[in-house]
Amino acid sequence: MDILTQQLFNGLTIGSVYSLVALGLTLVYGILHIPNFAHGALYMLGAYITLTLMLLWGVHYWIAMAVSVLVVGLLGVIMDRLVFHPLRNAPPIHDKIAAIGILLFLEAFAQLIWGADYRTMETPYGQVIDLFGMTATMQRVLINIGAIVVMILLFLFLKKTYIGSTIIAMAQNREGAHLVGINTNKVAMLTFMISGGLAAIAASLSAPINLVFPGMGHLVILKAFVIIILGGMGSVPGAILGGYILGFTESLGATYLSNDYKDIIAFLMLVVILSIKPKGLFSREGF
Amino acid sequence: MLIETKKLTKTFGGLVAVNEVDFTIEKGKINAIIGPNGAGKSTFFNLLSGSYSPTSGRIFYKGKDITKLPPNKIARLGVARTFQTTNLFEQSTVLDNVIVGHRLRTESNLLDAVLRTKRFKREEEKCRDKAMEVLDFVGLTHVRDQLAGSITQEEKKRVAFALALATDPEIVFLDEPTAGINPGETEGLADLMEKMVEQQITVCLIEHKMKMIMALADKIMVLNYGEKIAEGTAEEIMNNQAVIEAYLGGDASA
Amino acid sequence: MLELSRVSVDYGGFTAVEQVDITVEEGELVVLLGSNGAGKSTIFNAISGLQKTSSGIILFEETPIQGAAPDKIVQSGIVQCAEDRKLFPQMTVRENLIMGAYIHRRKRKQVNRSLEEVLELFPILHEKRENAAGSLSGGQQQMLAIGRALMSKPKLMLLDEPSIGLAPLIVEQMFEVIQKINQDGTTVLLAEQNAFAALKIANRGYVFESGSIVVQGSSEELLANDTVRRAYIGA
Amino acid sequence: GCIDNPSNEAASESGNESETGTEAPEVEEGEEVVNIGYSGPLSGPAAYYGERTLNGLTMAVEEINDNGGFEVDGQTYKFNVVALDDKYLPNETAANAKRLLQENQTPIIFSPHSGGIKAMQVFNEKENFLIGAYTSEPAATEAGNELTVRIPPSYDGYLEPFTKYAMENHGEKLAALPTASQYGKDWTEALVPYWKEQGGEVVYNSSIDFSKDTDFFTLVTNALKEEPDVLFIGGPSEPTAKVAKQARELGFEGGFIVMDQAKLDEMKSVTGSYEDLEGSVGVTPLINSDYPGTAEFVEKYKEEHGQNPGSEAGYHYVAMYTFMEAMKAAGSVDDPEAIRAHMQEGLDALPEDKQVYTIEEIGENGGFTTNLRIAAVEDGGVVTINVE
Amino acid sequence: MGSLLKKRGWIIGFILAAILFPFVSQNEYFLHILTLAFIWMIAVYGLNLLAGYTGYLSLAHAGFFAIGAYTLGLLTVKAGLNYWIALVLACFLTSAIGAVVGLVALRTREHFFAIYTLCVGYIIYLVIDKWDSLTGGVRGLIGIPAPTNIGPISFQTPLSQYYLILFFLLFTVLVMYRIIHSLTGRTFIAIRNSEDLAQTIGISTMKNKLLVFVISTFFAGLAGALYASFIRFIGPDIGYITIIFDLLTYLLVGGIGTLAGPIVGTFLIVTVSQSLQFLQDYRMLIFGPLLTLLIIFYPRGIVGAYHDWRMKSLAKKKQQLNRKQTYVHTQSTETEKKIKEG
């Protein structure tokens, strides 16, 4: 097999997951200027909910995922109402710490309900396929396609619908949004809903190729932060591109530079980029 | 000749905000810059004070080229400024706002602070005295213990003046010092500017209030689309056809 | 149309507006005069729901609106054009204007028509329609803010110091525009420091001092009033 | 748990209640309580591991208490496990140890991670308590700490039979891709030279960090690039199984050497069947082991926890019984030095039915030596391999 | 004047309580917890100077803490250096690395700075974790000596270590107090309030920010080095992000930008989280929400809340005297105090 194409495909797959997670993060950041550290916990819950539905009631994968999207989205909304809404006038550090509190809680909660051990999510798409000389499972192909479809839908939603542009408007001036008659609370909730939903999609798509466990959010959240910074915080295209850049850096870095140091390479890349462009690659104009 | 610019230009992307402006500021005078919105006045100020670096052209201060200097170095040379949107340390008291203003004239460093050296004590005293002096000058001694965020708009403008004066400047740039101030208070601020000139401090200001400018300024420059379209005394400007068309309009009473 | 009775607003322990009564009839252009910190913006924010009142009643078309959410108030037909403009800086001029018509979002045609009208009213905005709002100069932004407010076809428009920081020529134009808007059927409540120009186009006026109304009357009366002349128009 | 691993046929909802610490024992007239300390990760990403180790301890203790406790010098005692969470952080372990000593006068403190063990070794001799060290790191005892008992066997013994089996059945090209933990590294450092000594070739040597890598495909692809015959994998069972499965997906047809931390039976629950693991060699899963006490323990553990026990639970169970026997032999429940001195007698006195593992002896410097059992997956089932 | 006396009173009270504690209780566990808390406090003070007074929230400080710890560890264990020399070198090496990082990192602002430093911290962690041959990798570093004797004073017992670390903590507090109440401190606050304005009044913001960054890494390094010699075993996890989150929590709960905040917050959280041990698995279930609620209801931390409360009662009195002037904040008393201090 051709190692380069194979690794490019692998990078694309990881990149897709990263992008989806980072998108949810960047949306919330754009609107409320909250670096939501609890986003990783939403990701984790997304996987558990899908898994539970599949195992407990034998619900089909896609339906389970849809329910998970709803539930995690709602959870995001609850989080907004209970925690971030009351904190909307506090300085930004507070949101970070409050989010960490939520993170600790949700992880402990997951451990209580589902136990601390690793779980496997079976997928109906486990078959191995051969794609132009590359090996992949159907699930991996699904991750890539699914991610791209979700991104296109999100983009259309933001750019082409009025409701979508309220999110952008509010990201730029909250009071201005008030003045044109936008219910900013609703927009905030909607954003959290989408953000949670994206996390659930990302988790449900990627869980079958990895494992489900209470700490799984840690795997992606730190990288998602790297990505949204890389892309310019609050920028949607930035999050998407950043996700893929990181995915490729990891897969190619592990192959051609060093496996052990591949994370260092990825983080160093960010440090270098930020040293040159202190506001990230894509500023907010591109929203 | 205190400040001189030569072909000063600043572009933002494709937009030429300031276009090859030659300008001189004379010592001990009140110089004014007027022009329509978006003409590039604030940008011009930002160039002079070092907040923006020019795309091309040069700036001289007392004959010395300061084009490439950062804002803090320019401030040390004796150039002070205020911002169009009043920019103060909102969370500190008025007095505290002004005390740091004199920091650039002090030497004491961290070690002095930790060891509480003589120099430290002397300079703390010096900054406080300076602050009291300039607050007295602008007439704000009575609000010195209030938070800067909580005083009136006019008082804020005065604090901004005081802060600029605390740096011991030779020249101050004032960006619309009386915007959003009623006519009665505007006069008070105009008096203050005259008082500065009496103290040998050169003043350069941006304003839209023609009545005040005409009464106050020794010399006026008019910018339009980044270009200098006229320069001269109040009277010359009032009667300059280009200026009337671009800026003043028929009735200049506003 | 709009009726404030005994409205007070507190910031923490500090009363910024105290027991204020204001009425605006349909089709009128009413001006609020007052020096800095008199409480004009506070009253405006109270009307448009951005600031909670501590007591008093605000009636709009006979229904009480105090305490309602800002978006509800916009829907009922009151739009504020705020002092610091509150534009969406990274959106283009056109997108800003379209967002202004948010409450009419289902009526596509009407939105497009309003857009054309506004762009016609402010040619400079037409010229800059694809530029980001944040890159406009102060005066241009002010026009955009008014344009955006117009997009929602308000019954009552609150204009907070629209002439602040504008060049004389533009100020003149601005007042002409305001007058035109008023003549086209929008009721206007205007806060101004520029008393002379404002009173020239207004029907009536109120004068604020430290959070209460000290003088009120028709424009002519106020223009003739000595104290007003001295404090707000200059000797 | 609310959803159970598909492998756990004997699912029950017992969940976590009994997993952390025992209920304070019912003490009757004249009985006394001996507190046993435990400090391990009970929250956070490593919690599953901490809980399993603790389960072994508490099972032993509950059994002992239910049977009326034990007698030393004519006095009846019961055990009480005091478990504290240290989130895997050494400084928390040290603080916990201080607390256990101060508030519970524990003569023995168990800890299942080497960082915590090392942090306690700084003061355990001075403050006089025994460390029940669950780490295979030889340094834990080699440094000469007098009051440390290392519970699990060291991995040296596996090198030879694993290598032999893999070379005979699959070939001489080895790619190493174990977990990035210290244990995994130690293993690799021992295996790689040995493999070469036996005439093999190591074509790839790296590791996977299960707590940081989102997807193993990239690494497995690289490991398979040189077309190895044998893949050395290891770490917690479930992710290790994922690695094996993904290697199969990528077309790998050789065999696996499975580091002893992973258990073939637990791996099966991830891969679904033994098919993907065909040709693997690893330690005999506890459930497939035939030590005298194994069957009973497995049965009981399943009943209580709804899943098969792993070796960490088994070893802690045996260790607890051994400590009790050593206390009896020493004639003291609170003299760590005496207890340590009588550990061998304790091992010898261990009743057969408690021998979940048969531990022959305690080494010079405090490490248990266990009889090794290894197994391979052949024709879709686990077969035990005899080690000479 | 009253407020100043009160403040002094608090500080003296704290010092006395800390000194006398071991005479009251011989509980070694408490002693251990307190000593460890003191170490955290030193690190939190470093963070506070940077985040609280210049507004730059560094998430790399766990990394600097680890650098301090590892430097001390390596110099004593591998190079066999005298403990005290190693301690000094550890602090200075940490600051030197801090200076390099700061030079680049301080070009970014706000969240960018926070996440940038988060990445730097993570890189430091990864380097420690991967550089086996130097740091021992995941295995960690054992055999770090306790502080060696100074003349007749020995630091082998927990009690003597307690006093040693208390001494360093008091030193830290003193330095912080003096920095904050000086022109230099004002300069930092000016930067926090508005960098642009600070620049135009002649303050070199970069130089000052860098200075603060370096000082704050110095204290992180000091805390790390003390940690190494107290626990005497270090692994890479002391540089992991969880540590910086812990430090931040201590700071925020105590009150960011206040002098007493680090002590109050650290003490409170450490005790609370210790006393929640009995909840075992459920610990985080309680602790997480508790933390979130604290942040929601006391956004300025315990100390900030106390200030606010005092302000309010003061303001009420004032309002009775003078209705017009009211809008008061905490800082106004802080500055009152500064003025009186002269």
Ligand SMILES: Nc1ncnc2c1ncn2[C@@H]1O[C@H](COP(=O)(O)OP(=O)(O)OP(=O)(O)O)[C@@H](O)[C@H]1O
């Ligand atoms: N940072 C910037 N980026 C891009 N364009 C800018 C920037 N600052 C100013 N401009 C543009 O430069 C031009 C001049 O702006 P400037 O603020 O100097 O005008 P001004 O004369 O001060 O106007 P006003 O009287 O309204 O304050 C305007 O068209 C403005 O949009």
Ligand SMILES: Nc1ncnc2c1ncn2[C@@H]1O[C@H](COP(=O)(O)OP(=O)(O)OP(=O)(O)O)[C@@H](O)[C@H]1O
């Ligand atoms: N958010 C706030 N918190 C506390 N006090 C405030 C706040 N906003 C305004 N104030 C105070 O309330 C009073 C009235 O302010 P307001 O902004 O309504 O005045 P204004 O008449 O609009 O003045 P201007 O001409 O400057 O716009 C002022 O004393 C002001 O300092």
Ligand SMILES: [Mg+2]
């Ligand atoms: Mg301007």
Ligand SMILES: [Mg+2]
């Ligand atoms: Mg106002």
